[in-house]
Amino acid sequence: MLNYKHSVTLDVTRCKGCTNCIKRCPTEAIRVRNGHAVITEERCIDCGECIRLCPYQAKKARYDSFEAFSDYKYKIALPAPALYGQFADLDSVDSILDALLRCGFDAVYEVSKAAELVTEHTRRYIKRKGLPKPLISSACPAIVRLIALRFPSLVDNLLPLMPPIELAARNARAEAMERNPELSDDDICVLFISPCPAKISYIKNPVGVQKSAVNGGLAINDIYFKLRSEMKNLKDPKLISETGIIGLNWAGSGGEATSLLSDKYLAADGIENCIKVLDEVENGTMHELEFVELNACIGGCVGGTLNVENPFVAKARLRSLRKYLPVSQNTIPDSEALGEDVFYDVDIEENPAAALSSDRFEAITKMREIEEIYQGLPHLDCGSCGAPSCHALAEDIVRGEASIDNCIIRLRERAEK
Template sequence: MGCINCIKRCPTQAIRVRNKKAQINSKFCIDCGECIRVCPHHAKHAIYDTMEDLKQFEYTVALPAPSLYSQFNNLDDVNIVLNALLLMGFDDVFEVSAAAELVSEATREYLSKNPDKLPVISTACPSVVRLIRVRFPNLIPNLLPLNPPVEVAAILAVRRAMEKTGLPREKIGIIFISPCPSKVTYARAPLGTDHSEVDKVLAIKDVYPRLLSCMKAVGEEPPEIGTSGKIGVSWGRSGGEASGLFTEDYLAADGIENVIRVLEDMEDQKFTNLKFVELNACNGGCVGGVLTVENPYVAEVKLKRLRKYMPVARSHMESEGEELVRWTSMVQYEPVFHLGDTMMESFARLNQVERLLKKFPGLDCGSCGAPTCKALAEDIVRGEAAESDCIYFLRDNVHKLTKEVARLAADIEEGDGDSYSKFRAMTSYIVRISDEMNQLDRKEGRNQNDDKGTD
């Protein structure tokens, strides 16, 4: 449709609309899924695996996210969902919420041993970690250097599957059932570790209809295979991770815009006496992921109701547990927003940006396909756009050319100078006007499409 909803809401300005198509710059993208959430035309879709991809493995283990339990009405026993996953065709199930309890235990220990690094920022949401890596490098030392629960669950699931079956690693498929595209990217390009043990990622919204029919086939008293309690299941909603640390000195924020506001305040050192900061890119936490089916606020209520009669925790750290949970490599700053390869080049290009900004109206209308006038100026400096992409700049140019043509026509009529040479000059001006008017018509045609939509 050529609308600009996505470019206005992208937290890292990773999207541009060129020739009526939205294009994502993978260097800037943090895979938060905000563009999918706000697009009224459903033009964007997350990339993930399908059930057909599971056929390449001899033995498959499902890793259900805690937010999966919140998608069903009147669910009072997680064992119904876990046994339904086995009926779906999985050979085994390992709860991510069980691994979450191990991470909570390791976090409590880390906070007690590292008082000089407070406040600590949760690394459970890959989008938040990626955001900090590209936009808030000063906060990288505050990141909790522990693997997210999905990775810990995958490592433990691989060990258990190899011991149980005797199969080599390549014949075992570890399948995560995800609420968001951020976890899909993590499985393919993990942070804090060189390689993820998650082989495939399915979307909750794809698994949900199949799982519903299988849940009906599960008896009233399903076999007890669940291994998590309140702490682990609570990770599915905002504030759930922090609640498992048994401290009141924490802050929990959800929604990417709120996350950015908190990180900006942290950079300005506005928070005091905080031990832990839990941040989730999706509204409501993982229950608000774009790959779920239930309203996030309804899902949060369901999750609270489900955990009401559960034990506090059922999984505890073993002697080798710290080795599983710890990062094997640190997150490094990614200077994707730099305008040049060197500081001198960056300063020179920054001056060019400032000069361009004086030409532009400063309306940040998005008609050029960039979210702001500054973003367009930076694109021009990088060689990815032109000044004529700005409708207002182009219109002013056309007016100037029109006045010049009128002046030349008047000179020819008066017979001043070489009429022929001036005629040729006027002709070239007319050609330029024609080209720029065509550009203007194309841009205004895109804006008419915007009026037909919701933008």
């Protein structure tokens, strides 16, 4: 965790300490101390929820710039499917892909193409016997990190297959070297055009793989205007896209699950809804399901904070774009076995940041202390203490990070006495 490079950051100079963000952080990673927010890095999953909530734009996402990679000989763009929903009046996605080439990329590899391959791999994998049920999609990195932190008992339910972004990067590199034998792997730079900070963070701190094949992440809203001006001058775009309906559907919630040809699935979006579903899965009430798709952002990836367009408008545009497309343009023959290279190469581990102690007895003792302190607090969850709830303040006190005097109601009572 020490070398973890978060995408979501706080600009202390803008923060007014209003406490808006602390209550909705899904991992209780934010406190207000000394008049401004403080993010506990070990707990932050880069979901971007606090970026949406802050009325003073004090929370921001860090991302890369295209210019930072100018030294590479060969640059490949990996457009997220959500990018296709950002532009009005398109007949096909080819003009976006061609515009990316005109922005300075040497090649484009659609993440939606890799998504169709992941769909094929998942359909095969899900048929294996003895798998934990339900399997949970590992495509949204914020959800994977949420599970590792708050639902460690469900880590084994995560689908252990490479997410589309990683598969796309690996395939794009291999294709580039095949087409340009003079290139070495070090000459190639793969840049993901991201709809959200969670995926930018994934590139810097991959989960399930030792090292990501992606070099950097650009934000959709950063490249949008450049792309739009290139698209205006495009009369006859090159035919580049190799994606069908399934690949485009991955941009929205339910797109991954519905493509699996099974009716035993559930798809939820929005971090709070996802937490409710994970609670149910943890309680064992969803074992009849085969697959659960969860997206931290409302609407799925089209709802990410680095997009330009309203997620519902983006979804409507994607619907019209896919009208004349085949179901899928990337299939694998049934006879082909599932290769080891499509699986994660490292296990996803629990994140101990939320644990009270690695010692079971000590953890139980601390839980009791928290409950005792909590009983003595006013249960108003007002946030004035800088913690998201009275229970979180009790936990902070037991962890030695706050004192009972942080509660202004108790402090006033003591002063009056």
